[in-house]
Amino acid sequence: MGATxxxxxxxxxxxxxxxxxxxxxxxxxxxxxxxxxxxxxxxGYGAVLAASVLIVFLFHSxxxxxxxxxxxxxxxxxxxxxxxxxxxxxxxxxxxxxYTFTYVGNELDLEMLMNSHGNVSLVTEPADGNxxxxxxxxxxSHINGYDITDRFEPFRAGLNELEEQLWVSIPEDDRISVSIxxxxxxxxxxxxxxxxxTFYSDYKQGPHIIYLKIPENISFxxxxxxxxxxxxxxG
Amino acid sequence: MSLNEISTGDVxxxxxxxxxxxxxxxxxxxxxxQLLGILFSLGGTGSFSMGGIYTVAGTxxxxxxxxxxxxxxxxxxxxxxxxxxxxKHDFVFVTNRLTSNVSNAxxxxxxxxxxxxxxxxxxxxxxxxxxxxxxxxxLHLGGGMYGVSTAAAGIFSTSLYILMAAALGYLAGSAVQxxxxxxxxxxxxxxGFLFSGWVVEAGPLFAMVFLEESIWLFLVKMLGLxxxxxxxxxxxxxxxxxx
Numbered sequence: 001m002g003a004t005x006x007x008x009x010x011x012x013x014x015x016x017x018x019x020x021x022x023x024x025x026x027x028x029x030x031x032x033x034x035x036x037x038x039x040x041x042x043x044g045y046g047a048v049l050a051a052s053v054l055i056v057f058l059f060h061s062x063x064x065x066x067x068x069x070x071x072x073x074x075x076x077x078x079x080x081x082x083x084x085x086x087x088x089x090x091x092x093x094x095x096x097x098x099y100t101f102t103y104v105g106n107e108l109d110l111e112m113l114m115n116s117h118g119n120v121s122l123v124t125e126p127a128d129g130n131x132x133x134x135x136x137x138x139x140x141s142h143i144n145g146y147d148i149t150d151r152f153e154p155f156r157a158g159l160n161e162l163e164e165q166l167w168v169s170i171p172e173d174d175r176i177s178v179s180i181x182x183x184x185x186x187x188x189x190x191x192x193x194x195x196x197x198t199f200y201s202d203y204k205q206g207p208h209i210i211y212l213k214i215p216e217n218i219s220f221x222x223x224x225x226x227x228x229x230x231x232x233x234x235g
Numbered sequence: 236m237s238l239n240e241i242s243t244g245d246v247x248x249x250x251x252x253x254x255x256x257x258x259x260x261x262x263x264x265x266x267x268x269q270l271l272g273i274l275f276s277l278g279g280t281g282s283f284s285m286g287g288i289y290t291v292a293g294t295x296x297x298x299x300x301x302x303x304x305x306x307x308x309x310x311x312x313x314x315x316x317x318x319x320x321x322x323k324h325d326f327v328f329v330t331n332r333l334t335s336n337v338s339n340a341x342x343x344x345x346x347x348x349x350x351x352x353x354x355x356x357x358x359x360x361x362x363x364x365x366x367x368x369x370x371x372x373x374l375h376l377g378g379g380m381y382g383v384s385t386a387a388a389g390i391f392s393t394s395l396y397i398l399m400a401a402a403l404g405y406l407a408g409s410a411v412q413x414x415x416x417x418x419x420x421x422x423x424x425x426x427g428f429l430f431s432g433w434v435v436e437a438g439p440l441f442a443m444v445f446l447e448e449s450i451w452l453f454l455v456k457m458l459g460l461x462x463x464x465x466x467x468x469x470x471x472x473x474x475x476x477x478x
Contacts, residue, residue, distance in 0.1 A: 035259075038259065038260070038263055039259075041263065041266070042259075042262055042263065042266065045266045045353075046353075048360060049353060049356035049357060049359065049360055050356070052356065052357075052359040052360040052362065052363045053356055053359045053386075055359075055363050055366075056359045056362050056363065056366075056374065114288060115288065119287065119288060120288065143291070143293065143373065144373070144375050146373045146375070148291075148373075152289060170288060170289070174288070174289045174290060175289070175290045175291075175292060176289055176290070176291045176292070177292050177293070177294075178291060178292070178293045178294075178371075178373060179279075179293065179294045179295075179296065179365070179369050179371065179372040179373065180293055180294070180295050180296065180372070180373045180375055181295075181296040181297065181361070181362050181365055181372055181373065181374050181375060182295065182296070182297045182375045190388055190392070190448060190449070190450045190453070201283050201285075201293055201295070203285045203291055205287050205288070205289070205291075208288060
């Protein structure tokens with residue numbers, strides 16, 4: 001049963017209930033002895049509602065809210081810094097995962113095990129020694145202006161020396177569950193207008209960047225179509 | 236013959252005060268209806284799933300169910316105001332059909348505002364319950380304290396929607412008083428409209444009226460429609476025989 005049908009059925013039940021409760025008493029009256037109780041209950045309900053407003057506005061942050069262009073600017077700055085190889089200038093909140101592998105071979109192929117590649121960029125940097133370093137940076141993502149970046153699990157990565165492959169895949173838990181409460185639903189028609197007055201959620205996922213420090217003596221290859229953008233940084 | 240002259244305004248004022256006292260029980264019903272709405276809202280009022288590298292699955296919560304239930308309550312309360320037994324109460328005062336209808340309309344306006352406020356505030360009660368259940372819930376309040384003005388806009392629009400439901404209830408109740416056959420005709424027309432293609436045809440018209448983006452135009456449209464309903468009701472009940 002769809003949500004709309006459920007609401008219609010519940011509405012009809014409520015309608016019947018309301019009629020049953022007050023239908024036969026045209027004055028909506030109660031016995032005189034019960035009036036004080038009724039007044040007390042109503043005052044209590046009012047107090048609970050007022051307290052709820054105070055709790056929500058004063059004591060609950062409700063998540064960090066920023067307009068869409070704030071996230072766009074943050075993500076552009078992240079891309080600029082990563083593309084320039086300025087890892088020390090990047091805020092730690094963007095770093096999801098960091099792996100170090102020791103590899104003694106001469107050839108290495110990057111294998112992307114992703115269900116969707118559209119939003120992943122690759123930055124490579126030649127490095128000294130035998131260590132391969134892989135960083136996973138995730139740009140800011142948000143729902144309706146509320147930051148959900150920290151809910152992303154890091155990409156998994158591993159080295160298959162026999163196959164001469166460095167693989168990167170989505171995490172086992174690639175599902176992010178969010179619960180959104182909207183306190184003032186009807187006001188949306190003035191803020192967003194028209195059809196947007198009904199429920200919608202604006203989800204913007206930030207870019208994912210794989211930053212690889214590859215030893216200079218390794219011949220490194222990858223499929224360019226696996227990435228939205230590829231940048232090679234001078235060592 | 237009384238030497239005291241009493242103005243129409245005084246009669247209406249007295250009737251409104253009388254109704255506010257007499258129908259206090261309606262607010263008890265309102266409270267139960269809203270608590271029931273909160274209970275049903277705990278399961279979520281919507282959901283979404285968005286793909287990509289990560290799948291984002293969301294559950295939406297809102298006070299929409301509470302508002303719908305409150306609208307039903309207003310509709311029923313307005314219908315009950317038009318019943319013969321309730322109309323008798325107006326004749327406790329020196330009255331006529333006009334003062335009775337005007338006081339009913341004003342009374343329904345007052346309870347629409349009160350129930351609109353409590354409907355939106357009960358959304359915050361729902362939020363507190365959800366915070367206790369799920370600490371990671373995102374509260375979409377329009378961004379920090381800006382949410383206060385959004386809440387005010389929410390109360391404003393909700394009160395107008397509830398007033399519209401009350402006005403329709405009053406019109407339906409008055410029509411039933413005009414002729415008992417309306418008890419069958421109105422529900423039949425309503426469900427016929429709901430399940431026929433007409434509801435789709437009328438969609439743009441409803442959108443034009445109810446999804447108005449300008450808050451002031453919305454006020455004008457809602458008050459205009461409510462006034463039309465109350466006017467039609469007054470015209471119909473004016474034809475009723477004297478009790």
